[in-house]
Amino acid sequence: MQDLINGAIKFMQEDFKEHKELFASLKNKQSPHTLFIGCSDSRVIPNLITNTGPGDLFVIRNVANIIPPYHIGSDYLATTSAIEYAVNALKVKNIVVCGHSNCGGCNALYAEEKELESAPNFKKWLSILDSIKKSVLLFAKEDLAMRSWLTEKLNLLNSLQNLLTYPGIKEALEEGKMEIHAWYYIIETGEIYECDIKTQNFSLIQNRREQ
Numbered sequence: 001m002q003d004l005i006n007g008a009i010k011f012m013q014e015d016f017k018e019h020k021e022l023f024a025s026l027k028n029k030q031s032p033h034t035l036f037i038g039c040s041d042s043r044v045i046p047n048l049i050t051n052t053g054p055g056d057l058f059v060i061r062n063v064a065n066i067i068p069p070y071h072i073g074s075d076y077l078a079t080t081s082a083i084e085y086a087v088n089a090l091k092v093k094n095i096v097v098c099g100h101s102n103c104g105g106c107n108a109l110y111a112e113e114k115e116l117e118s119a120p121n122f123k124k125w126l127s128i129l130d131s132i133k134k135s136v137l138l139f140a141k142e143d144l145a146m147r148s149w150l151t152e153k154l155n156l157l158n159s160l161q162n163l164l165t166y167p168g169i170k171e172a173l174e175e176g177k178m179e180i181h182a183w184y185y186i187i188e189t190g191e192i193y194e195c196d197i198k199t200q201n202f203s204l205i206q207n208r209r210e211q
Helices: 002-018 020-025 046-050 078-088 104-108 120-139 144-163 169-174 205-210
Strands: 034-039 057-062 094-100 179-185 192-196 201-204
Touching (some): 034 078, 046 057, 046 094, 094 144, 104 120, 144 179, 144 192, 169 179, 192 205, 201 205
Parallel strands (some): 034 057, 034 094
Antiparallel strands (some): 192 201
16 A cells, blocks of 8 residues: 555655646636546556557456447436546547457456355346357357457447447438547557447557558
8 A cells, every 4th residue: 555655655745746737727617538448457557558648548347348339217327427427528539448468358258156145246247248148159268368359349340339329429420520440459469459330340550550
């Protein structure tokens, strides 16, 4: 904990002063250009991997960067409500869904029942990916590396499909008012792959930009 305290002191005494004017401009409002939906994994830092600063990204993080289908419920829907807010109140121009390699949440989808007994809400959350689990096990039941790779990629594609069920998003895409991107971040190499939504193929992001 002391490391966190020391970091907070350094921010107040040094880092904040360096960007004092920027923070002053953000005092009363925010107008982020991008909604970034990523995993809660501590190794995935949205502003670091996108080289962005305060005010640029509206960030949603949850286990396994899952986007559930849109619905109005009586429960507390954190991810759904945050997407609603970003699209309808903040009017973001871009949505990036970012998955990553060696995702613990995706791997937990294949855990034994007893392993998740102490985390019933986590188990319920992962059930959104049950159809992906069934598909992956048909192709990679024993190959654990392939199982993880397929799950992480299919999770991204599934999230893109679910995004289109949210009010206003499909219309904004068709009218050219918004862009949606799916990224796959490899932690150990720093490489980011982007999905071509039409072909569902992934290629290095710099190659996509140069096309």
